[in-house]
Amino acid sequence: MPNPFDRLIEACHHDWRAYIEHEFVRRLGDGSLPEASFRHYLEQDYLFLGHFARAWALALYKSRDFDELRGAFDRLKTIVDLELGLHLDYCAQWGIDVATLDALPETRATLAYTRYVLDAGARGDLLELRVALAPCLVGYARIGKWLASRAETRLEGNPYAAWIEMYTDDAYLSAASEEEAWLDQALAEQPAKRIAELEVVFRDATRLEIDFWQMGLERHA
Numbered sequence: 548m549p550n551p552f553d554r555l556i557e558a559c560h561h562d563w564r565a566y567i568e569h570e571f572v573r574r575l576g577d578g579s580l581p582e583a584s585f586r587h588y589l590e591q592d593y594l595f596l597g598h599f600a601r602a603w604a605l606a607l608y609k610s611r612d613f614d615e616l617r618g619a620f621d622r623l624k625t626i627v628d629l630e631l632g633l634h635l636d637y638c639a640q641w642g643i644d645v646a647t648l649d650a651l652p653e654t655r656a657t658l659a660y661t662r663y664v665l666d667a668g669a670r671g672d673l674l675e676l677r678v679a680l681a682p683c684l685v686g687y688a689r690i691g692k693w694l695a696s697r698a699e700t701r702l703e704g705n706p707y708a709a710w711i712e713m714y715t716d717d718a719y720l721s722a723a724s725e726e727e728a729w730l731d732q733a734l735a736e737q738p739a740k741r742i743a744e745l746e747v748v749f750r751d752a753t754r755l756e757i758d759f760w761q762m763g764l765e766r767h768a
């Protein structure tokens with residue numbers, strides 16, 4: 548019997564696979580992704596991370612005890628200290644400075660995904676918000692594992708090696724597995740009707756992740 552979080556994935560397994568195994572991900576892994584696509588993704592992901600940090604701050608606000616506060620605070624730190632750091636390093640390597648990033652317009656995919664999650668958090672409780680955030684945090688850990696398992700993935704000579712290393716790194720993987728453990732416990736206590744509602748939120752956020760990859764690949768505005 549799969550654990551409760553894996554059951555959320557099973558309920559939308561076609562969308563989940565389309566997200567985890569997206570062409571953008573494959574081409575990151577084998578190094579064949581066009582640089583312009585990665586740059587577009589990188590720029591939008593900077594804006595994305597700002598909104599997701601706000602969403603984790605909202606999770607802090609919605610926490611009911613110190614355990615939940617600590618979990619949300621740790622996740623917020625994962626974004627601000629770990630992911631954002633890599634982003635800014637990468638952007639500096641690619642000649643993109645923070646002032647340029649701050650002035651960028653958001654694409655429709657960035658707007659749709661970030662505002663969807665913030666709305667789920669504003670409208671719902673802490674669990675609904677953390678389910679909406681899960682394809683992001685846990686999804687990239689699964690992507691890192693999937694890439695690591697593929698013969699086509701290469702690090703040597705791959706301009707995106709640092710990106711792959713970040714999402715296969717212990718610091719990121721342990722944040723994702725702590726989040727999964729919290730979700731497993733919280734989901735196990737929910738009645739079937741609530742689970743069905745949460746499946747919709749999880750599937751929608753997963754579909755918005757697919758759109759985010761597609762936006763990067765095709766460089767949509």
Ligand SMILES: Cc1ncc(CN)c(N)n1
Nearest residue numbers: 592595682683684687759
């Ligand atoms: C769009 C997106 N989704 C997920 C992650 C990983 N936290 C990210 N950096 N960007």
